[in-house]
Amino acid sequence: MKKPALERPVLLDVQDITRLYGPGKGCEAIDFQLHAGEVLGIVGESGSGKSTLLRVLAGMEAPDAGRVVYRRAIHESEAARAGAGEDVLDKGELERDEAELDLYAIGEARRRALLRLEWGLVHQNPRDGLRMGVSAGANIGERLMAQGQRHYGQLRATGQEWMRQVELDPGRIDDAPRTFSGGMQQRLQIARTLVTRPRLVFMDEPTGGLDVSVQARLLDMLRTLVRQLGLSVVLVTHDLAVARLLAHRLMVMRRGQVVEAGLTDQILDDPQHAYTQLLVSSVLTP
């Protein structure tokens, strides 16, 4: 048999990111690359800096130092292949021929356009990612409309299709999210985020606030969507079991720094750093 093609292009190049609120508070000197199609888990206890890092990566908070570079050259050909509603995308603010975007050098307007057009963010609390007062359908349609889709019937059909995809009753498309349970709200937020088929998705404890019985279904759904849409994901979680099931690769953070990184199985089955060993051996198994 022939040698397998194992190379994967780099999608996100994170160079020496520091964002500190005080000594040991925030994140410091973070360096890594996310490859296309990878799910990277960032694990650590609360206060380890993982959420700060995610905010910097996702364009919500400028770092004190370092660069976040998005290599979107590969995105174009893949989006064309997927036929992801390319004709309606209004990429005015994002020049299409630009291969690399330095997230905090491109300016506010273009950064917002990038977040709206090519990236997605799933908050831990669905109330932070949803508009609670407007209907489920409007929530799903909003990002599409921001991309220039205006056809009401089509937006509604897409909304119903995505509700089915995340196992919500499409008959509730006109109901406001505040009438949904927490698990349903989280699934709606995921539909709202993924409807534009982002290439890169950031998730902050996506199963965090949910009942255990709802978590399992959501985990399975996320795995399926990652595979079907070919998503690349940066996932922040304190839950090592969630990390095991979703992430290909892990970074372990402690006091703002990455203490260990590697394949998920290596980190969890053969941890090298004293802190990782402590973390892994402290997990309760029922």
Place this chain on the structure above:
Amino acid sequence: MLSETSASPKRARPRLTVDGLHKRFLLHGQGGLEIDVMRDLSLTLDAGECLVLAGRSGIGKSTLLKMLHGDYRIDRGHIRLHFEDGELDLETLPAYAWHGLRRDVIGYVSQFLRVVPRVAAVDVVMEPLLARGADENEARQRAETLLARLNLPERLWRLPPGTFSGGEQQRVNIARGFIGEHPLLLLDEPTASLDATNRDVVITLIGEAKARGAAMLGIFHDEDVRERVADRLLPLDDSLGARASVTQNTQETLS
């Protein structure tokens, strides 16, 4: 350095060579306890053969499989895969490259099933094919065929395996491991909790994998099974590892 007991009569192309492999665990929480679980292990595995690891429990058989699958880090030594058009060294492979390697080249049947709760058995089995972009109906059909061959009652196919018996879970695990027809298969006691009928099915599956040229490295405690599947035996003994020593306390203060 360990020599293999009996060389196979005609040598095919090697698919895997392992050279001078070492593995040491350093347990910070145990006062810096160091356990050498493997010392200077070497082997060659050809396409179409099944090499069975033998030796007492705790000698490092599973450790070797886990190192080959990337679950354990490779401290020292070389693991090399051979292809028609070149070689691949696993000890220097970057983490991201393992994803594709596990999907397409190295398959693993572990002793325990680890899956997302509440996912149906048949979906668990077909996942390796879907990961390669296979057609869903085709993947489902192949999964059902395998589950039927392994005598898993049809009423269980749509149920999550969490509540299944040990033997039933193991059969789901075997189906998931064999469905991808990986060219290198690591088998960690796939027949441990099976009855005679299903042991025979697994032996047949291993035979079919050999016939299509898969190279297999396995652990089988059942002597009957071992004799029927093994082309060669690789005995591991105490010269290779399982020695613990406490060195100076290297534990970092975790306050």
